[in-house]
Amino acid sequence: MRARKHVEHLLTVPVAAFLLAVPLASQALQNGDGHGWRWAELELDVWIEPDLGSVHLEGLGELVLEAKSSGGPALGLNGALLEYVHAGSPRVVVELGALDVGGQSVAVARFRLPEPVPRGTKLRVDFECQSKGHSGQFAVTSRAALASWTQSWYPTPFGDAAALSRQMAAPGVTRFHLPPGWQSVSNGEPAASEEPEVELWRVAQPVARSFACAPFRTQTIDVEGRAVGVHRLESAGEPADVELRAIAEILRVLEKRYGPYPYPGYRVAEVPLGVGDFLGSSEQGFIMVRPVAFDAPDGNLALFAHELAHGWWGNRVSSDGPGSILLDEALSQYSAVVAIEAIEGERGAADFLRFSRPGYVTEQCARGYFETWRSGQDQALAKLQGGGISHQLADSKGHWVYHMLHDVVGDERFFATLRGLIRDFTQTQLTLSELRARFERAAPEADLARFFAQWLDRTGAPILEHEWSAEGDRVLVRIRQVQPGEPFHLPLEIAVDSAAGRRLHPVVLAEREASFTLPGDSPPTGVELDPRHRLLIWTSEYGPRPTE
Numbered sequence: 001m002r003a004r005k006h007v008e009h010l011l012t013v014p015v016a017a018f019l020l021a022v023p024l025a026s027q028a029l030q031n032g033d034g035h036g037w038r039w040a041e042l043e044l045d046v047w048i049e050p051d052l053g054s055v056h057l058e059g060l061g062e063l064v065l066e067a068k069s070s071g072g073p074a075l076g077l078n079g080a081l082l083e084y085v086h087a088g089s090p091r092v093v094v095e096l097g098a099l100d101v102g103g104q105s106v107a108v109a110r111f112r113l114p115e116p117v118p119r120g121t122k123l124r125v126d127f128e129c130q131s132k133g134h135s136g137q138f139a140v141t142s143r144a145a146l147a148s149w150t151q152s153w154y155p156t157p158f159g160d161a162a163a164l165s166r167q168m169a170a171p172g173v174t175r176f177h178l179p180p181g182w183q184s185v186s187n188g189e190p191a192a193s194e195e196p197e198v199e200l201w202r203v204a205q206p207v208a209r210s211f212a213c214a215p216f217r218t219q220t221i222d223v224e225g226r227a228v229g230v231h232r233l234e235s236a237g238e239p240a241d242v243e244l245r246a247i248a249e250i251l252r253v254l255e256k257r258y259g260p261y262p263y264p265g266y267r268v269a270e271v272p273l274g275v276g277d278f279l280g281s282s283e284q285g286f287i288m289v290r291p292v293a294f295d296a297p298d299g300n301l302a303l304f305a306h307e308l309a310h311g312w313w314g315n316r317v318s319s320d321g322p323g324s325i326l327l328d329e330a331l332s333q334y335s336a337v338v339a340i341e342a343i344e345g346e347r348g349a350a351d352f353l354r355f356s357r358p359g360y361v362t363e364q365c366a367r368g369y370f371e372t373w374r375s376g377q378d379q380a381l382a383k384l385q386g387g388g389i390s391h392q393l394a395d396s397k398g399h400w401v402y403h404m405l406h407d408v409v410g411d412e413r414f415f416a417t418l419r420g421l422i423r424d425f426t427q428t429q430l431t432l433s434e435l436r437a438r439f440e441r442a443a444p445e446a447d448l449a450r451f452f453a454q455w456l457d458r459t460g461a462p463i464l465e466h467e468w469s470a471e472g473d474r475v476l477v478r479i480r481q482v483q484p485g486e487p488f489h490l491p492l493e494i495a496v497d498s499a500a501g502r503r504l505h506p507v508v509l510a511e512r513e514a515s516f517t518l519p520g521d522s523p524p525t526g527v528e529l530d531p532r533h534r535l536l537i538w539t540s541e542y543g544p545r546p547t548e
Helices: 161-168 241-258 301-309 329-344 346-355 366-374 389-409 411-424 432-442 448-456
Strands: 037-049 054-065 074-078 082-088 093-101 104-112 122-131 138-140 145-147 170-177 183-186 189-191 198-207 211-214 216-223 226-233 265-270 280-282 286-289 464-471 474-481 490-498 501-509 513-518 524-529
Touching: 037 161, 074 082, 074 122, 082 093, 082 104, 104 122, 170 183, 170 211, 183 198, 183 216, 183 226, 211 226, 211 265, 216 241, 226 241, 241 265, 241 301, 241 329, 241 411, 280 301, 286 301, 301 329, 329 346, 329 389, 346 366, 346 389, 366 389, 389 411, 389 432, 389 448, 411 432, 432 448, 464 524, 474 490, 474 524, 490 513, 501 513
Parallel strands: 037 170, 226 265, 265 286
Antiparallel strands: 037 054, 054 122, 074 104, 082 122, 093 104, 138 145, 145 211, 170 198, 183 211, 189 198, 216 226, 280 286, 464 474, 474 513, 490 501, 490 524
16 A cells, blocks of 8 residues: 555634535535635656556645635535546545536545635645546556546646646646656656656646656757757657757647747657547647657648647637637647748748648548538538537638638738737636627728628638630629628638749629729730639539539
């Protein structure tokens, strides 16, 4: 048996003088009972046990009450993955039990105080837990172990389920007791440990904790005062020099657009196939990825930019409500466009928007969106819920919406508005309606209400047919919108080629059919719509034309 730490438990008000474990009544947490507490600090000891396929967890922490008054706190734990061995605080009644919350099993430790206590009350607690199951983001094998905060793998104060990451956030220390030859990657910064086979991570800012543990080979560089590390499996054949350089460039680009990265460093932990079920899992300050992530010749700019951007969109700023996946997944996907354009230029960004790129998800682009539309799975972006096809649409069409919005409002206002959202929504959840309102206020002349209505509130995208004829040096261009539904309002570029070169003409296409007479310098030889790919418009390069 592991020896449980002996600690003094302090509470700022008198409490009951005995400890009792009894079954938890199913009504115990109704009407917010037990809510309002948060971690003020948390110390975790994590034993990785690959021979048993399990994780053993011991913790010591201090809870503080933020509500006006409350009885004792309740700490929830993913009951499908772990169970309580012990939870306590001397002189406090503790009830251990389970609840069904939305069809999910939650193990609960309820700390019963004899009477309500005032805001600011602090309570020291300790607990011991043992894993009993695995999931796509919580697993232990002979090759690696991993846990994402999304799996509620350590006790969490009950509160707003939509703000789980804030409920789990806590400063403190995480210690990993590891098999010989294993190393850990976690939140915060590594610190010296005096114990063999024990690694320590110090968490100065409150974050929701995650980890990846395996036999790693580690490379770390300094990027303007931030540690950037890549932790490859010992079985990996190649060093991570290209990936380190790519991540360093991405970090500089995105910090320029969004402000300082929210965490003290950024690390990439490689996890083997068969452990978990994701391509990339973005945590608060690091990412877990598959070996295939290291196969891209460019250092996988797209993947690492997308996942690094989750530090702002999804981790720093959480979201809620219909279409909220556009506020994390789609914004992170568009951040990859921003990084690629800054590093490789406009052509590289356009190619990614249209066709994805090697080493990344092939469907997350315009071609993938039109395939989704053809398959009959298209949905209005403002109504998206959860993962699956919603995730696919957010990352194939959603980032195009930000690309077009950026073009409409201009670079300065676009990123200033996003930085304002980062500033204002670190403690409360962002909604899609709030993002729309912020941009409408930032660019009142742009008629963004119409822009959002056509790109977020309806399905589909423009399908254009055109023909042209020459009249001396001028060209007459006739354009028809043939997609189902109402016509789109499009700020469209038309390229006219002639012996004098290519000339771009901006027009506004607002009707089902329109004709434009464009001047030229010599007789025209060809016409192309949207030559710089500024709009999400179907072309034959995306496959067969979608139908209703």
